[in-house]
Amino acid sequence: MKRLFALLLMWVAVPIAAQTGLPPAPYADRQLSDPQQEAAARDLMEELRCLKCQSQSIADSNAPMAGDMRSQVRERIAAGETPEEVRSWLIERYGNWVSYNPPIASAVTWPLWIAPILLLLAALWLARGRFRKTKDGE
Amino acid sequence: MNRWLLWLPLVLFGLFFAAVATGLIMPKDNIIESKMVGKPMPDFSLPAAIEQRPALSSADLAKGKPTLLNIFASWCLPCIAEAPQLLELQQAGVEINAIASRDTPEDIANFLNRWGNPYARIGSDTTSRVQLELGSSGVPETFIIDGNGIIVYQHIGDIREEDVPRILKLLEEAK
Numbered sequence: 001m002k003r004l005f006a007l008l009l010m011w012v013a014v015p016i017a018a019q020t021g022l023p024p025a026p027y028a029d030r031q032l033s034d035p036q037q038e039a040a041a042r043d044l045m046e047e048l049r050c051l052k053c054q055s056q057s058i059a060d061s062n063a064p065m066a067g068d069m070r071s072q073v074r075e076r077i078a079a080g081e082t083p084e085e086v087r088s089w090l091i092e093r094y095g096n097w098v099s100y101n102p103p104i105a106s107a108v109t110w111p112l113w114i115a116p117i118l119l120l121l122a123a124l125w126l127a128r129g130r131f132r133k134t135k136d137g138e
Numbered sequence: 139m140n141r142w143l144l145w146l147p148l149v150l151f152g153l154f155f156a157a158v159a160t161g162l163i164m165p166k167d168n169i170i171e172s173k174m175v176g177k178p179m180p181d182f183s184l185p186a187a188i189e190q191r192p193a194l195s196s197a198d199l200a201k202g203k204p205t206l207l208n209i210f211a212s213w214c215l216p217c218i219a220e221a222p223q224l225l226e227l228q229q230a231g232v233e234i235n236a237i238a239s240r241d242t243p244e245d246i247a248n249f250l251n252r253w254g255n256p257y258a259r260i261g262s263d264t265t266s267r268v269q270l271e272l273g274s275s276g277v278p279e280t281f282i283i284d285g286n287g288i289i290v291y292q293h294i295g296d297i298r299e300e301d302v303p304r305i306l307k308l309l310e311e312a313k
Contacts, residue, residue, distance in 0.1 A: 022240050025265035051275035054168055064240055065275070068266035093273030095173050 027074035028067030034078070041074045044083040047100040048073070048090065057100060172273030172292050179287045180271040184261025187238040188247050194235055194261030200287025204312035206232055206305070207281040208257070209269060211239040212249035214277040220296035221253035227302065228256035232309060235259045237268055239277050280305075284312040 032038040045059035052063040058070050076086045090098045102109035174180070183195035199205055208224060210217040228234055236257040238246050246260070263269055272281065274292075282291040282305065290312050293301065 022242060022264055051170065065266060068240075069270065071265060072267065072270055090270075093173055093270065094170055094275070097170060 024064070024067045025071030027071040027078075029070075030074075032074050032078050037077050038074075040083050041070075041077045044077070044086060045070055045073055048087070049098050049100060051094070051098070169294050170275045171294070172289075174273045174289050175292050177289060179283060179289055180268075182261075182268045182271060184237065184263055184268060187236075187241065187260040187262035188243050188250070190247075191255075191257060191260045194237065194259040196287065198235065198259055199283050200285065202285040203233065204282060204284050204290075204309045206234045206309070207283055208234055208236045209239055209272075209274055209277050209279045209281075210236055211241050211277045212245035213241070214239075216296035217249075217278045218253055220278055220298070221256075223297040223299060223302055224256040225254045227297075227305065230306060232306075233258050235261075237261050237263050239263055239266060239269060282308050282312060 032041060042059065046057050048058045048069065050056045050058050050061040050063055050066040051069070052065045053061050056066070058066040058073070073086055076089070077083065081089075087099055087101075096102055096106060096109060102112055104110055104113045179196045179199050181196050184193060186193040199207060206227065224234060234256050236259070238260055241262065241264070243262075246262075250257075261268070272289075274281075276294075278296050280293040280297060281289050282293075284290050291305075291308050293305065297305065
């Protein structure tokens with residue numbers, strides 16, 4: 001009985017240790033009732049960067065700030081905004097940094113798109129020499 | 139085979155090594171500046187965070203003289219560190235308004251009783267809505283707003299003693 005009580009106390013202690021005593025934003029962890037809207041919001045959340053834990057998407061993060069961002073995304077999409085409108089609303093405030101889908105036509109982010117193609121071409125060019133050699137050896 | 143080509147793998151390795159080494163040596167810069175600097179304050183209206191201070195809306199931040207907008211929280215340690223500097227700025231005649239981030243009235247009142255209350259108005263932003271509008275990514279952050287409600291500067295992190303003269307100068311310039 002004592003042990004059970006201690007176990008129950010530990011259960012209670014978890015929320016006390018949380019960062020804030022506030023409940024999360026309304027739609028931080030609650031899905032929208034329209035499955036299509038929820039899917040659109042979900043897809044967008046996977047592509048938005050958490051401001052606190054910067055290597056995670058807001059869909060992945062447990063940070064309170066990420067929860068607030070998820071709620072904002074869902075509320076805006078429920079209000080009829082398209083995912084791209086929500087994304088550009090955030091980019092306007094935080095820059096391209098906040099999106100995991102960087103634009104191709106931007107002075108800073110175009111190498112992200114071009115570099116893989118260039119590397120692949122370089123690899124093909126290197127491999128070409130190899131293939132030729134084995135043929136010669138036969 | 140071209141003799142110079144022999145060196146290519148070494149050069150590539152050198153580049154790779156340089157990239158990794160700089161990543162290890164240079165401190166990571168995680169500061170995300172708001173793109174709202176230079177733009178007008180977005181429209182917002184927040185309820186009062188505590189009984190002793192009035193609520194805060196964007197209209198309060200465009201009343202002809204430059205003001206500071208401080209984003210703080212009772213659960214934020216650096217906010218304690220910057221409290222003396224905020225009081226110093228207030229005593230220098232600066233109007234400081236605040237947004238309390240994800241906080242409860244009791245916690246805010248306790249925090250201000252303990253560390254001082256330099257604020258004219260405090261709005262309560264329980265879901266970070268206004269913080270996201272401002273392009274702010276954490277607490278504490280302080281914005282300088284000119285008399286027309288244009289954001290002229292964003293200070294990320296706690297205000298240290300050495301930051302105070304610069305903030306006073308920027309406030310003077312924003313007049």
